[in-house]
Amino acid sequence: MPNIKLDLSYSGIKKGEIFEYEAKVEEIYKSLNEKAKDNNEFVGWLKLPTNYDKKEFDRVKKTAKRIRKNSEVFVVIGIGGSYLGARAVIESLTSNFANMYPDDIRKSPQIFFVGNSISPNYINELINCIGNKDISINVISKSGTTTEPAIAFRIFREYLESKYGIDEANKRIYVTTDKKKGALKKLSEEEGYETFIIPDNVGGRYSVLTPVGLLPIAVAGINIDKLIEGAKNAQYIYSDNSIKYNQCYKYAIVRNILYKKEKTIEILANYEPKLHYFTEWWKQLYGESEGKEHKGIFPVGIDLSTDLHSMGQYIQDGKRNLFETVINVEESKTDIKIKRDEDNIDGLNFLVGKTMDYVNKKAMQGTIEAHVSGGVPNIIINIKRLDEETIGELIYFFELACAVSGNILGVDPFNQPGVEAYKTNMFRLLGKPGYEK
Ligand code: PA5
Numbered sequence: 357m358p359n360i361k362l363d364l365s366y367s368g369i370k371k372g373e374i375f376e377y378e379a380k381v382e383e384i385y386k387s388l389n390e391k392a393k394d395n396n397e398f399v400g401w402l403k404l405p406t407n408y409d410k411k412e413f414d415r416v417k418k419t420a421k422r423i424r425k426n427s428e429v430f431v432v433i434g435i436g437g438s439y440l441g442a443r444a445v446i447e448s449l450t451s452n453f454a455n456m457y458p459d460d461i462r463k464s465p466q467i468f469f470v471g472n473s474i475s476p477n478y479i480n481e482l483i484n485c486i487g488n489k490d491i492s493i494n495v496i497s498k499s500g501t502t503t504e505p506a507i508a509f510r511i512f513r514e515y516l517e518s519k520y521g522i523d524e525a526n527k528r529i530y531v532t533t534d535k536k537k538g539a540l541k542k543l544s545e546e547e548g549y550e551t552f553i554i555p556d557n558v559g560g561r562y563s564v565l566t567p568v569g570l571l572p573i574a575v576a577g578i579n580i581d582k583l584i585e586g587a588k589n590a591q592y593i594y595s596d597n598s599i600k601y602n603q604c605y606k607y608a609i610v611r612n613i614l615y616k617k618e619k620t621i622e623i624l625a626n627y628e629p630k631l632h633y634f635t636e637w638w639k640q641l642y643g644e645s646e647g648k649e650h651k652g653i654f655p656v657g658i659d660l661s662t663d664l665h666s667m668g669q670y671i672q673d674g675k676r677n678l679f680e681t682v683i684n685v686e687e688s689k690t691d692i693k694i695k696r697d698e699d700n701i702d703g704l705n706f707l708v709g710k711t712m713d714y715v716n717k718k719a720m721q722g723t724i725e726a727h728v729s730g731g732v733p734n735i736i737i738n739i740k741r742l743d744e745e746t747i748g749e750l751i752y753f754f755e756l757a758c759a760v761s762g763n764i765l766g767v768d769p770f771n772q773p774g775v776e777a778y779k780t781n782m783f784r785l786l787g788k789p790g791y792e793k
Contacts, residue, residue, distance in 0.1 A: 531552070
């Protein structure tokens with residue numbers, strides 16, 4: 357049974373328009389399946405939930421257990437696809453305040469993400485915050501050469517070596533990188549760091565269900581067997597070639613129909629703060645996969661109802677090139693009943709006996725109706741709850757939909773040539789040899 361239900365009743369798109377894409381999408385799915393057999397194509401994620409390296413997976417679990425035992429702080433160094441997936445899953449499935457619980461209550465290490473900016477303040481402040489605590493680090497980079505994580509790793513490696521001495525530091529450094537290439541691979545061989553592999557045929561932003569995401573996620577105490585189980589469920593459900601039943605294809609198609617109707621910006625909206633980083637992960641997945649050759653939907657994210665008080669005016673009344681995709685979590689993990697107040701100065705007694713989640717859902721329904729009537733089509737993705745299985749399923753849903761959508765658009769959803777432009781300029785400005793002109 358799927359944990360995800362797509363509701364297109366607010367999208368303004370008719371069934372007939374969707375079915376016009378039937379043959380095209382079937383052809384795309386066939387071609388993705390063919391490519392998934394070829395190690396030189398970046399389509400390994402398609403079969404990953406059933407075709408992953410079981411030994412490596414067990415090693416991830418064992419390593420996570422060790423880190424959870426000997427570390428109070430776990431620092432994850434990576435950028436883009438090398439950290440967003442892990443952060444998305446961890447923040448969706450753990451307490452909003454997981455890092456802030458006192459040490460004697462917290463069951464998992466504090467997890468911090470660095471190497472995703474070049475801010476010296478961020479690193480200095482983190483090092484101050486770590487203080488005397490025991491720490492392990494996981495540096496994640498497929499290329500092994502990305503500047504932001506490379507600088508952070510240099511700093512944290514030195515930090516660990518001076519804190520523990522080289523031998524103990526080396527036991528606390530975990531590397532996730534390419535099987536053969538890159539500076540990181542070379543260094544881990546020289547220093548004997550425990551190393552995990554990013555499969556050749558899985559690109560960064562599709563890599564959350566490889567050790568890239570799985571090690572930090574397991575360190576956070578999340579059940580990665582169940583996460584994979586959820587993705588496996590999705591792999592099975594969305595291998596149904598019939599558009600009528602395949603909600604993943606439908607989402608991909610409807611986005612493209614809306615894009616053709618000049619709806620060039622997609623807003624992913626959530627009503628649950630835990631999904632903030634899930635939205636960040638989604639933004640990278642869709643932005644980097646589709647924004648090329650001067651084409652593509654621009655993906656943005658909003659947290660609601662928070663952003664109704666900052667972005668609401670624009671969404672309701674601004675330029676009409678928007679559509680919205682709302683993630684609705686059907687069952688809230690916890691709830692709070694609203695109690696009677698004798699004085700009722702705030703006028704809230706009409707809500708007595710109702711719960712906060714009930715109010716949140718009504719805010720969502722009211723917002724959907726308002727935005728739709730304001731000319732912003734809405735796609736609703738109903739998910740059962742925030743648990744490992746559902747998040748695993750949602751990850752696969754969005755990955756497959758992204759690949760299908762990029763192909764409908766006519767771009768290669770697995771490359772990112774545009775990312776090089778800033779690097780070339782930055783290296784020239786920094787005087788890196790070979791980048792003088
Ligand atoms: O999706 C991608 O390929 C990118 O976002 C990469 O994940 C990101 O640039 C980091 O690259 P690397 O893992 O090589 O350091």
